[in-house]
Amino acid sequence: SVTENNLLPWPGFWLYIHFSLGIGGYAILWLGLAALSSHSWRRYRIIAFIIPILWLLSGIWSGFVMQNTLRAAAFHFNSFFFLLAASFCIWQDRHIEPLCSRWLLSLILLGSALLYGGECYWILAGAWTVQEIAWAFFAQIICNFSLVLFVLTMLSERAAFQLKQASERDELTGIGNRRFLFARLPPLAQPGSAIIMIDVDHFKRANDTFGHLGGDRLLAVTAQTLQRVLRAVDVMARFGGEEFVVFLPDISTQDAREMAERLRCEAAAQEIDLGDARYKVTISIGLVCLDQPGCSWDEWIKLADAACYQAKQQGRNRVCQHQAATVAP
């Protein structure tokens, strides 16, 4: 029987249209959620296009669409499949964009998929009662409302996340800026960590020789080179024009000194391609190891800066460490 479609002219035709829209709708929902998740929906569009067509062709060929139970089972199985795929997409991209709402959205999609899967099983097993159909219907409505809610939550959380990222990133070098650094420094400057101040040598001369754009490239490449040397826990930021600050948590004086030397050597070893020229930058480094509580971060950074100035005075391309005895109480 084709129920309400009998009220329309060509009921069989409308049945196929409804079936195709129902099947295709979930494929489009999957595509949309994949795009929302990682913007790579192009990868999936063929699958999302082919599967509904295959359902339709097999429906026309076998005629199962004309039977209510089989049509409902096919629709529920298709919804189960695409919702499960959408849940996986959202969950899979959690490392690209770590948002709490991603987990909630993925969970609600999984719940909705499992509900459709269960319904498909009950339909095929013929174990439905009117009450169960009503419960499943209401549960799906709640899932759909939650889905919309979590999509909106994810969009707003994403906007806030991107805004924060943009406000903490230095556009030229791609590393963090001052705000990024201070947001990651512990509230109290405790002994057992170190601050490094890095200043590119004779940068004005490089600017004069290669132009401002050439200078920009030198800064960007140098920042990326230095970043690669650091440990995952270290925090590096562009502090000013050609100055960078690095915070090294949980590090001994010896290791901090070795790290500073490694940074200096890596910078000096790189040959930067500037199109029609190649250039080697050197850096001067001021190191201060936090050896007493009580000083503020500003004070430690100032000491690292003073040590960096000392490195410049001594001829550049070297590391100078601020001596503990001279630290103001």
Ligand SMILES: Nc1nc2c(ncn2[C@@H]2O[C@H](COP(=O)(O)OP(=O)(O)OP(=O)(O)O)[C@@H](O)[C@H]2O)c(=O)[nH]1
């Ligand atoms: N290209 C470029 N230049 C910058 C940027 N920020 C600052 N500068 C330039 O960096 C130069 C810094 O010059 P100085 O402070 O005199 O230092 P220096 O020439 O590196 O000399 P020393 O530090 O003593 O070795 C200035 O000419 C600034 O204009 C930037 O974002 N891009």
